[in-house]
Amino acid sequence: MGPRKARKRKNKDDLVEEDIECTEKEVDDERVDKRRKDCGIKKYVGAHVGIQGGIWKAVDSCVEMGGSSFALFLGSQRSWKRPALDQAAAEKFQEQCAxxxxxxxxxLPHGSYLMNCGSPKNDVFEKSQALLVDELSRCTLLGLSLYNFHPGSSLGIITTEQCVDKIAGAINHAHQQTPTVITVLENMSGQGSTVGGKFSELKSIIDKVRDQTRVGVCLDTCHAFAAGYDLAAEGGVKAMLDQFDQEVGLHYLRAVHLNDSKGKLGCNLDRHEDIGKGNIGISAFRDIVNEPRLDNIPLILETPGRPGFEYAEQIKLLYSLCEEK
Ligand SMILES: [Zn+2]
Known part of the structure; x- marks a missing residue:
């Protein structure tokens, strides 16, 4: 790879105005080497980071907290229609990533919480379908390959099967409108009428997606525990992955959300807790960071990150549990 223009970071919020020459390969190797050393070679632990002040700032936020992977929103969580992603901002984001x-x-970008691709209400379904296309297009512009979202909810008005049909329909529609980005379904806690608490529900969505190379799963540990998968039991992580492999297929697993759970096993409540401070407990997270089936995929924190135990500390803790260094 030849020399390229890159911006040098002066401090966490500032970019030096003049461009400096550097060799992409040199910079990348150095950073990647450091990251690999930190993470016991194949574990990519990180966190959900903010995009305030510019989407490219997410990259540095992740680096500052010692992360090797990150999640981010692609726009405001409050509005259905958002201003188009600025081309210059998207380029800056890609430059920072490189x-x-x-x-x-x-x-692993995270989808808008407004979306319900399984909604029985036509207007909400239409808006969700359009937002899904918009978000995948943003991923393309940012050079990203994955997009994670909550499948949807029947609101108790339609059956789970009908809801699954709608979700798969929205995914198929979005795949037609956009190139390449992989839609990653998140498992749910089984709260209310949400679909995706059971692995079998995720599989029934996947079965209806026409291009199965463009669909995957993100396993959220808090959601799984709240849905009744006992990660806290001895060997619970392995058992859950075995079951996932049987019911869905491990090749669909693209990411994990690392969250402890405020609620008890099977409570169906979506209440995230800091690592080791909830009902899942630290030994399950030790098993996770030492589980070879979770190599090379993003392992993302979405915990409260209370003062004194923020993301940086939780990332450090998780890496300290890696036995293979
Ligand atoms: Zn999650």
Whole structure:
């Protein structure tokens, strides 16, 4: 790879105005090497980071907290229609990713919470379908390959099967409108009428997606525990992955959300807790960071991150549990 223009970071919020010459390969190797050393070679632990002040700032936020992967929103969580993503901002984001040595497979944008691709209400379904296309287009512009979202809810008005049909329909529609980005379904806690608490529900969505190379799953540990998968039991992590492999297929697993759970096993409540401070407990997370089936995928924190135990501390803790260094 030849020399390229890159921006040098002066401090966390500032970019030096003049461009400096650097060799992409040199910079990337150095960063990637450091990251690999930190993470016991194949574990990519990171966190959900903010995009305030510019989407490219997410990259540095992740680096500052010692993360090797990150999640981010692609726009405001409050509005259905958002201003188009600025081309210059998207380029800056891609530059920062290259500079810091991030592989796009370790960046997991999170879908808008407004979306319900399984909604029985036509207007909400239409808006959700359009937003899904918009978000995948944003991923393309940012050079990203994955997009994670909550499948949807029947609101108790339609059956789970009908809801599954709608979700798969929205995914198929979005795949037609956009190139390449992989839609990653998140498992749910089984709260209310949400679909995706059971692995079998995720599989029934996947079965209806026409291009199965463009669909995957993100396993949220808090949601799984709240849905009744007992990660806290001895060997619970392995058992859950075995079951996932049987019911869905491990090749669909693209990411994990690392969250402890405020609620008890099977409570169906979506209440995230800091790592080791909830009902899942630290030994399950030790098993996770030492589980070879979770190599090379983003492992993303979405915990409260209370003062004194923020993301940086939780990332450090998780890496300290890696036995293979
Ligand atoms: Zn999650």
């Amino acid at each position: 500079l810091q040595g991030f592989d796009t497979a370790h960046i």
